[in-house]
Amino acid sequence: QSVLTQPPSVSGAPGQRVTIxxxxxxxxxxxxxxxxxxxxxxxxxxxxxxxxxNNRPSGVPDRFSxxxxxxxxxxxxxxLQAEDEADYYCQSYDSSLxxxxxGGTKVTVL
Amino acid sequence: xxxxxxxxxxVVQPGRSLRLSxxxxxxxxxxxxxxxxxxxxxxxxxxxAFIWYDGSNKYYADSVKGRFTISRDNSGNTLYLxxxxxxxxxxAVYYCARDGSLLEVDYWGQGTRVTVSS
Numbered sequence: 562q563s564v565l566t567q568p569p570s571v572s573g574a575p576g577q578r579v580t581i582x583x584x585x586x587x588x589x590x591x592x593x594x595x596x597x598x599x600x601x602x603x604x605x606x607x608x609x610x611x612x613x614x615n616n617r618p619s620g621v622p623d624r625f626s627x628x629x630x631x632x633x634x635x636x637x638x639x640x641l642q643a644e645d646e647a648d649y650y651c652q653s654y655d656s657s658l659x660x661x662x663x664g665g666t667k668v669t670v671l
Numbered sequence: 672x673x674x675x676x677x678x679x680x681x682v683v684q685p686g687r688s689l690r691l692s693x694x695x696x697x698x699x700x701x702x703x704x705x706x707x708x709x710x711x712x713x714x715x716x717x718x719x720a721f722i723w724y725d726g727s728n729k730y731y732a733d734s735v736k737g738r739f740t741i742s743r744d745n746s747g748n749t750l751y752l753x754x755x756x757x758x759x760x761x762x763a764v765y766y767c768a769r770d771g772s773l774l775e776v777d778y779w780g781q782g783t784r785v786t787v788s789s
Binding site: 563571588593595597599604605607609610612613618648650652653654658659660661662663665 | 706715716717718719730732746747766771773774775776777778780781782
């Protein structure tokens with residue numbers, strides 16, 4: 562059972578917008594700690610996708626964006642492309658002195 | 672460019688020990704905290720351990736506390752994970768990763784696979 566809760570899967574047609582939610586608690590996201598997102602393409606290591614809610618590392622397309630409100634955060638992919646088919650994980654810091662991840666969401670491009 | 676290369680994985684019997692290594696290059700290793708994160712087959716990411724840039728503080732997930740030990744050699748740019756009393760549920764791909772300035776994990780290695788089986 563992951564500390565941060567994500568839907569197991571979302572899907573959309575090419576060009577559509579999909580969102581992935583990430584729900585935490587008052588000891589992590591709700592305490593004001595940063596939320597980060599990772600993309601894991603099939604068979605590869607995770608890669609940092611967004612940091613501090615909505616900041617993109619160099620090379621990440623601007624169709625990826627993030628939001629945060631209270632103890633929840635979300636990742637949006639606009640203009641969905643076939644290459645976006647992957648697993649996505651949210652991550653934050655917990656006051657128990659640990660990093661915490663969501664259970665991951667598989668994005669399927671129909 | 673930042674490179675993290677894990678090694679030391681393999682097949683090990685339950686109850687035995689294994690030490691993983693992570694060789695770092697492309698950045699000043701001694702300036703960064705480092706993590707170990709694992710991913711069991713078909714499962715999500717599980718954070719395991721974190722060590723400060725100078726090795727002075729270490730933090731562990733409850734699932735491995737008392738069995739796993741994170742350490743580092745800044746002169747050799749290497750991160751380690753000593754795993755004792757291994758269990759079948761420790762079977763996973765183990766990633767070493769660098770800590771970012773905002774508590775994110777900004778770079779990941781390619782992972783090394785550990786299988787605990789008799």
